[in-house]
Amino acid sequence: MRQRRTMSKRYRKSGRTTRQRTLAQDLDFLLGDLCVGLGFCNRLSGADLLREHGTITDRLFANLVLTAEGMNPLYEDNWHQQISQKFRDRFGREAVSDSDDELE
Structure with a gap:
C-alpha cells in the first residue's frame, strides 16, 4: 500500500503545487519552473545551493x-x-533552510 504524502496547511491553503520530499528537490522544482516559464535554464541545483548557502532567501535565490x-x-x-x-x-x-520544520 502506498503511503499518501500530505501537504502542509500553508500549501493546501494557497493552492501551490505539492511539496517535494526534500527542500533540495523543492528548489529543483522551482528552478525547473523558472526554466519552463521564464527561460532561465542553468546548471544550478537545489542540493548545491543548500550546501553552499544553508539558508536561501528570495533575494539570494534571484x-x-x-x-x-x-x-x-x-x-x-x-x-x-x-x-x-x-x-x-x-x-x-x-527564506528557507533544511532545518525548517514545515518541510514534510
Whole structure:
C-alpha cells in the first residue's frame, strides 16, 4: 500500500503545487519552473545551493539565478523581482533552510 504524502496547511491553503520530499528537490522544482516559464535554464541545483548557502532567501535565490544566466542582478531589477516573487509563491515566505520544520 502506498503511503499518501500530505501537504502542509500553508500549501493546501494557497493552492501551490505539492511539496517535494526534500527542500533540495523543492528548489529543483522551482528552478525547473523558472526554466519552463521564464527561460532561465542553468546548471544550478537545489542540493548545491543548500550546501553552499544553508539558508536561501528570495533575494539570494534571484541573485544566484541571474548570475548563473550571466546577468548582473544589480541591473536586472524587473527579473529580480519576478524570480523573488516566484520563490515566495513557492515557499510562502522569504527564506528557507533544511532545518525548517514545515518541510514534510
